Amino acid sequence: MHEASSVTKDFLLLSQPFINQGSLIASAKSGRRLYIHHLSEVPLGEVFLTRNGNHLQRTEPKSATLSGTITLAVEDIPPLPVASVQMTQAIPTKVFSGPISVRDAAVLKLLQQGKQANGGGDFSAACACFEAAYALSVRAGMLVSAANMRLKLSQPATAAAMYRSALNYYCGPTSPGCSPTPPPPFVFLYVLNYTSPLPRLVSHNALTPIALCRKQVPC
Numbered sequence: 001m002h003e004a005s006s007v008t009k010d011f012l013l014l015s016q017p018f019i020n021q022g023s024l025i026a027s028a029k030s031g032r033r034l035y036i037h038h039l040s041e042v043p044l045g046e047v048f049l050t051r052n053g054n055h056l057q058r059t060e061p062k063s064a065t066l067s068g069t070i071t072l073a074v075e076d077i078p079p080l081p082v083a084s085v086q087m088t089q090a091i092p093t094k095v096f097s098g099p100i101s102v103r104d105a106a107v108l109k110l111l112q113q114g115k116q117a118n119g120g121g122d123f124s125a126a127c128a129c130f131e132a133a134y135a136l137s138v139r140a141g142m143l144v145s146a147a148n149m150r151l152k153l154s155q156p157a158t159a160a161a162m163y164r165s166a167l168n169y170y171c172g173p174t175s176p177g178c179s180p181t182p183p184p185p186f187v188f189l190y191v192l193n194y195t196s197p198l199p200r201l202v203s204h205n206a207l208t209p210i211a212l213c214r215k216q217v218p219c
Helices: 002-014 084-089 093-097 100-119 123-137 140-152 156-171
Strands: 023-027 033-036 047-049 055-060 063-066 070-073 188-192 199-203
Touching: 002 063, 002 070, 033 084, 033 123, 084 123, 093 100, 100 123, 100 140, 123 140, 140 156
Parallel strands: none
Antiparallel strands: 023 033, 023 047, 047 055, 055 063, 063 070, 188 199
């Protein structure tokens, strides 16, 4: 029953025309993680594991297989403006499985590059850096930084879904890399006010999608 439920969750997520909240997948062979928003970003042939533990393989350019039996169509779309998967693929595989100090150094470098790109107004490059840092570190703060860039790229639905995903690190089911405890009291959140093109800041409560405050992540 649990297996069927996890497959259903992955199917509902991955069958979306565009995966607003993103999906973190890991190579079954090398352990390299990728954070994707569309099935076209999944490398051909390689077997990946979803966060629910199901196999995902893009068997040909226009189709992928979930859990060995479910076929997912890979729709043709224009080139994605945020090249986070390409940036993540440029990171040596050994960084993902090597010492934490090496991984943290790579994450810090990506953060610095992202901050520089954000300061220069290149929000696509900044978002790619932060999403690659998230794939490498699996830390909610990186996801929030990326969501902030999606908002600056006029992608409010994607940003909102990513903020909600970040909330699961604190208030959702416990999984590897996630904290079961609520965020500290100084945490604030961006929520989208759909009557306005700009986000508004509200104080945290357990039912509201959260993002870390400016003290925690680049905005």
